[in-house]
Amino acid sequence: MSFSQIVPEHIQHIPPYKSENPAEQVERKLGVPVVQLGMNENPFGPSPKAVQAARAFLEKIAPYPDDSAYFLRQRLASHYKISMDEIIVSSGSSDILAMTYDALHSPGAEVLTGEASFVVFYQLAEILNMGLVRTPMMEYAFDLEAMAERITSKTRLVVLANPNNPTGTIIGRAELDKFMNKAPDHVLVVLDEAYFEYVHDPSYPNALDYVRAGKPVLVLRTFSKVFGLAGLRIGYGISTPEIIETLYKVRMAFNTNSVAQVAALAAWDDREHVQKSVSMNRAELEFLYHELSKRHLRYVPSHANFVLVELKKPARDVTSALLDQGVIVRPAWGCPACMRVSVGTHEQNQAFLAALDRVL
Numbered sequence: 008m009s010f011s012q013i014v015p016e017h018i019q020h021i022p023p024y025k026s027e028n029p030a031e032q033v034e035r036k037l038g039v040p041v042v043q044l045g046m047n048e049n050p051f052g053p054s055p056k057a058v059q060a061a062r063a064f065l066e067k068i069a070p071y072p073d074d075s076a077y078f079l080r081q082r083l084a085s086h087y088k089i090s091m092d093e094i095i096v097s098s099g100s101s102d103i104l105a106m107t108y109d110a111l112h113s114p115g116a117e118v119l120t121g122e123a124s125f126v127v128f129y130q131l132a133e134i135l136n137m138g139l140v141r142t143p144m145m146e147y148a149f150d151l152e153a154m155a156e157r158i159t160s161k162t163r164l165v166v167l168a169n170p171n172n173p174t175g176t177i178i179g180r181a182e183l184d185k186f187m188n189k190a191p192d193h194v195l196v197v198l199d200e201a202y203f204e205y206v207h208d209p210s211y212p213n214a215l216d217y218v219r220a221g222k223p224v225l226v227l228r229t230f231s232k233v234f235g236l237a238g239l240r241i242g243y244g245i246s247t248p249e250i251i252e253t254l255y256k257v258r259m260a261f262n263t264n265s266v267a268q269v270a271a272l273a274a275w276d277d278r279e280h281v282q283k284s285v286s287m288n289r290a291e292l293e294f295l296y297h298e299l300s301k302r303h304l305r306y307v308p309s310h311a312n313f314v315l316v317e318l319k320k321p322a323r324d325v326t327s328a329l330l331d332q333g334v335i336v337r338p339a340w341g342c343p344a345c346m347r348v349s350v351g352t353h354e355q356n357q358a359f360l361a362a363l364d365r366v367l
């Protein structure tokens with residue numbers, strides 16, 4: 008009997024996920040440094056205070072980490088004025104998403120999300136053999152009215168990224184309120200707010216209000232984006248004590264390493280670094296808009312640290328030509344003629360535009 012015969016059929020059909028074009032791999036191939044604009048990281052890096060805290064902690068890595076992430080949860084709880092049992096910390100917000108799917112999957116259970124959103128939303132459903140309903144986007148944003156109509160007795164999870172990756176659009180408060188009023192109690196609504204700190208728009212909802220009102224909502228946030236700690240893998244979830252306790256049932260012990268916990272605390276306290284990163288992102292986003300318009304390229308105005316660009320041709324052709332030029336950007340999930348470009352430093356953005364001019 009071969010190994011694959013013991014693997015369930017739905018797993019056999021999944022292509023192995025290997026992150027596309029990791030920068031080191033491309034640099035090895037091209038022999039020159041690449042411009043990495045494919046991962047929506049903070050191009051200005053983490054707070055130097057976070058680096059210092061992580062470095063100092065390296066002396067103390069023999070013991071297992073604090074499994075409760077006590078100090079980080081305490082800091083977050085006091086900032087958000089919620090209790091510590093409404094917070095869970097893990098190695099990245101996507102890991103908390105995985106716990107959520109684990110906790111809620113059962114035969115026939117369905118996940119509802121949009122056509123063009125974060126790849127992990129789809130992957131988790133495939134891995135667990137859950138039904139996946141993807142509703143078409145409207146003007147690159149989630150169509151919440153259409154989504155509400157697709158909720159059935161089988162729906163267990165509605166997953167929304169706000170801002171959405173890869174489109175950079177947001178769901179406004181009025182629209183989300185309306186949706187939440189229609190969502191039945193047997194559905195958990197996940198609001199993935201990985202890019203939360205970048206949003207300025209006054210219509211952006213305060214997702215914690217739904218949690219405070221006792222709604223079945225899980226809010227996910229992360230240290231991977233504006234805090235610049237993607238390499239350490241740390242994120243958190245906020246929900247009602249009952250939902251957080253359920254996630255603790257499926258969580259792996261010691262899931263958040265100790266270096267990440269101390270670095271996240273220091274990064275959290277360095278508000279100045281966050282502010283600086285946000286305003287530099289805004290300025291560079293404006294620069295990219297201006298330069299894309301000059302080239303008659305349409306883009307979707309973004310609330311995050313990346314921008315979706317319409318190409319009117321298969322995005323893969325353009326992204327692989329850019330790769331040959333040493334610039335990594337990504338084709339966008341759910342939009343085959345769009346590429347997603349992370350906002351870089353000014354030099355990186357200029358290098359991207361120069362490469363784009365050679366390619367198009």
Ligand SMILES: Cc1ncc(COP(=O)(O)O)c(C=O)c1O
Pocket residue numbers: 046047098099100101102125168171172199201228229230231237240241242
């Ligand atoms: C919408 C969204 N959620 C979550 C993540 C990943 O967050 P983490 O690194 O905390 O797992 C990303 C990263 O690209 C994202 O775009």
